[in-house]
Amino acid sequence: MVALSNVRFSKHNDDVRSTQDALIAAGFSIPQGATGVFDDQTRAAYAAWQRKLGFTDKQADGFPGCASLTKLGHQAGFEVACRHPGAIATDVVRFVKNTNVPKSEATAQGFAVTACEMTGAPPTWVTGVKNRANLLTLMFRESSFNANAVNTADVNAKGPVQVDGARFNCSRGYAQVTAETFAENHQEGTSEHIYDPVANISAAINYIWRRYGDISRVQQANPNLPPHPY
Structure with missing residues (x-):
């Protein structure tokens, strides 16, 4: 069994190795071989596989x-x-806000580093990848580094009112994830509280992997581009 959540750019594991072995067996070149690291060579081989399937x-x-x-x-x-292994039911999500979490970049950075360690995302997702996209830019634009931020006015603000006074699917926390996104992309080993900094950022990382493939493709995380919902 290969978990889709493990076959992501920059990850290093046996599921990546199995994917590389399969690509090589199918006739696609990975010069360094099946290293278990999803690198640029693996991405090129996988893109060739997608084109063979008719994707453009x-x-x-x-x-x-x-x-x-x-x-x-x-x-x-x-x-x-294909289902994320840490996914939880939406009725398990909790909405209690944090206490005594400073609204500072340094504090947010510490939580982001931990979230990368939990999810297996590379440290460059915090410091900046090749095009300078990074989690801190995304978090500042989404919440101004406020771990208790909640958006009660956007299109996601629907559902029953929760204990924090906001509707169920409002965007919440550092990375402004909705309850549905948080549940679907929940990282195993983290809290079920949507405002929990590490759980919130981890869910955002997993969402980025599933939707975009890499943070370099997220405009909201790119300081060279204007803000844009992600």
């Missing part, structure tokens, strides 16, 4: 999706688990 443009960007990885698994003889 952004659908053939080298970042695995459920459909393309499942087809590769069928060919190579392994099954693919």
Whole structure:
């Protein structure tokens, strides 16, 4: 069984190695071989696989999706688990705010580093990747480094009012994730409280991986580009 959540850019694990073995067996070149590290060579090989399947443009960007990885698994003889392993039910999400969390970049950075360690995201997601996109830019734009931030006015502000006084699916916390996004992308080993800094940022990281493939593709995280919802 290969977990889609493990086959992500910059990750290093056996599921990446199985994917690389499958790509090589299918005739796609990875010069360094099956190292278990999802690097640029692996991304290029995977993009070639996507093109073989008929995907074009952004659908053939080298970042695995459920459909393309499942087809590769069928060919190579392994099954693919597409559901995030840490996902929780939405009725388990809790809405109690933090106490005594300073509104500062240094504090937010510490939580972001821990979230990267929990999720396996590279440290450069905090310091900045090649195009300078980083979590701190995203968090500042989303919440001004306020761990208790909640948006009660955007299109997500729907559902029953919770104990924090906001509707169920309002965007919350450092990275402004909704309850549905938090539950679907919840990181195993973190709190079920949506305002919890590490849990909140970890869910955002997992969401970015699933939707964009890499933080470099998130405009809201790129200080060279104007703010844009992610």
